[in-house]
Amino acid sequence: MDTKQRIVNAAFELFFRYGIKSVTMDDIAKHLSISKKTIYQFFRDKDEIVHTLMQEKLEEDKREFGTISKNAANVVEEVFNLMKHMSSILGRINPNIFYDLQKYHPQTWALFHSFRTEFAMKQVEDALNKGIRDGLVRNDINVAALACLRTEEIEMGFNPRIYPPDKFKLLEVQLALTEHFLYGVCTLKGHKLVNKYKQIVEDE
Numbered sequence: 001m002d003t004k005q006r007i008v009n010a011a012f013e014l015f016f017r018y019g020i021k022s023v024t025m026d027d028i029a030k031h032l033s034i035s036k037k038t039i040y041q042f043f044r045d046k047d048e049i050v051h052t053l054m055q056e057k058l059e060e061d062k063r064e065f066g067t068i069s070k071n072a073a074n075v076v077e078e079v080f081n082l083m084k085h086m087s088s089i090l091g092r093i094n095p096n097i098f099y100d101l102q103k104y105h106p107q108t109w110a111l112f113h114s115f116r117t118e119f120a121m122k123q124v125e126d127a128l129n130k131g132i133r134d135g136l137v138r139n140d141i142n143v144a145a146l147a148c149l150r151t152e153e154i155e156m157g158f159n160p161r162i163y164p165p166d167k168f169k170l171l172e173v174q175l176a177l178t179e180h181f182l183y184g185v186c187t188l189k190g191h192k193l194v195n196k197y198k199q200i201v202e203d204e
Contacts, residue, residue, distance in 0.1 A: 004042045006032060008056065011049045016093045020050060020100035050101070051108045058115045065123055075131030076182060076193040080201060083178045086154065087171050095160035116151050124150045128185065136190035146185060153177045175201055 001009075010031045014023045025046055029036040043049045068085060072078035101109045124147040131137030156162055157173045175198070182194045 003034075003038065007039055007042060008049065008053050012053050012057070015050070015053070016097065019094040019096040020046075021096070021104055047105055047107070050105050051111070054101075054108045054111055058111065061115070062119060065120075069123060069127065074134060074193060075127045075136055076186070076190060076197055078127050079178060079182060080197040083154075083174050084171075084201065087174050093158075095158065095165060098155070098158065116155065120154075121147045121151050131186070131190065136187060136193065137185050138187055141185055146181075150181055153181065171201075 007028065010028055011023070014027060014031060023046075025036050025039055028049075029039055039049075043052070064085060065082065068081045069078055072081055101112060125143050128137055128141070128143045128147060132139050132141075132143075154174070154177070157177050158170070163170075163173050179194065179198055183191060186194060
């Protein structure tokens with residue numbers, strides 16, 4: 001692994017554990033046992049590290065989401081598996097990271113927002129349309145509007161100001177929001193699958 005990638009990986013570990021704002025270039029250098037000067041040979045500033053890191057992680061997410069979608073037997077399984085995947089990743093992230101991105105790294109926040117509104121929303125739209133064809137999702141819903149709702153509520157579920165970590169468990173919040181969404185859009189046939197996958201998640 002080259003030095004640049006080692007810096008990105010170290011930043012990922014520190015940012016996601018402690019938040020972005022609280023981690024300095026000195027912290028990254030110390031974590032890697034290298035000089036700060038070495039870091040500046042590859043990155044102009046911390047903002048560039050954050051942006052590079054987010055680009056990498058979003059590309060990884062695109063590949064992972066594509067695999068989940070391809071392997072899912074139906075829309076209900078896909079939504080539950082996406083929820084579990086996101087919870088496993090974001091559950092390890094310092095809850096302040098989204099606030100830090102939005103306030104201190106607007107260019108990178110715009111990248112994340114674009115991913116959410118373009119890639120993630122389209123994936124939800126495709127899943128809902130597939131569910132309609134399979135008779136699992138009601139055919140009278142506004143697909144675009146509800147895809148937007150779903151992407152917003154996923155992000156909302158990770159907001160510590162709405163769901164304080166000392167009062168709510170991340171997976172329980174995401175499960176409740178997912179269940180609420182699916183019961184709203186699914187047919188009675190779909191509801192049976194929701195009950196099935198909900199039980200599987202709760203038993204894990």
